[in-house]
Amino acid sequence: MSRESKKFGVPDELANLYDFANTLDVRHFTHHGVLHPQGDELTQTRELAAWMAQRGLSLTGAKVTPAMLVAAIELRTLIRDYLQCDPLERSRNKDAVRALNKTLKFFPLVVTAANDGSMVLRSAREDALAGLSPIVAELYDGSGNGTLDRLKMCASDECRRVFFDRSKPSTRRWCMSSLCGNRMKTRSYRDRQRNAG
Numbered sequence: 001m002s003r004e005s006k007k008f009g010v011p012d013e014l015a016n017l018y019d020f021a022n023t024l025d026v027r028h029f030t031h032h033g034v035l036h037p038q039g040d041e042l043t044q045t046r047e048l049a050a051w052m053a054q055r056g057l058s059l060t061g062a063k064v065t066p067a068m069l070v071a072a073i074e075l076r077t078l079i080r081d082y083l084q085c086d087p088l089e090r091s092r093n094k095d096a097v098r099a100l101n102k103t104l105k106f107f108p109l110v111v112t113a114a115n116d117g118s119m120v121l122r123s124a125r126e127d128a129l130a131g132l133s134p135i136v137a138e139l140y141d142g143s144g145n146g147t148l149d150r151l152k153m154c155a156s157d158e159c160r161r162v163f164f165d166r167s168k169p170s171t172r173r174w175c176m177s178s179l180c181g182n183r184m185k186t187r188s189y190r191d192r193q194r195n196a197g
């Protein structure tokens with residue numbers, strides 16, 4: 001769980017998945033005259049290692065190799081592609097499903113009996129990539145309890161931030177209505193005016 005996930009009310013059970021998807025920041029809108037800077041938190045092996053360590057995901061203490069960084073980025077790309085689909089469309093988007101399944105094979109999980117008597121999913125890997133398995137387990141748990149349908153990508157082209165929809169009907173399209181929603185509404189209003197004129 002991170003400060004961001006807490007601030008936006010993301011359930012703890014999805015916090016790693018939320019944070020991981022948002023390690024890529026492609027926002028490029030101007031707010032109060034300032035252009036939001038884009039960024040990627042995972043451009044080097046040591047950044048991935050540090051990111052996992054910060055969240056207690058360095059389960060093995062093993063080294064992150066360049067090939068592992070590539071696998072991590074691939075996982076992030078495909079999770080973002082999947083979350084970009086409307087929840088009702090996700091099962092029908094065969095390309096997104098196929099691509100995601102292909103990469104999920106690199107993050108196998110096993111059922112393990114925990115100390116508290118519960119059963120949990122743990123990584124079957126024993127190298128550094130085991131640290132990303134909790135993210136895959138969150139996908140699984142979230143799909144089981146329905147919360148994954150509330151994890152969406154902002155509909156604004158200039159944003160594409162993954163957000164958790166806390167609205168009752170679960171119909172939100174923007175990460176922040178006051179920002180992305182308004183910007184898009186203002187633009188379509190302007191477009192309509194232009195077309196009408």
Ligand SMILES: [Zn+2]
Nearest residue numbers: 154159175180
């Ligand atoms: Zn947004």
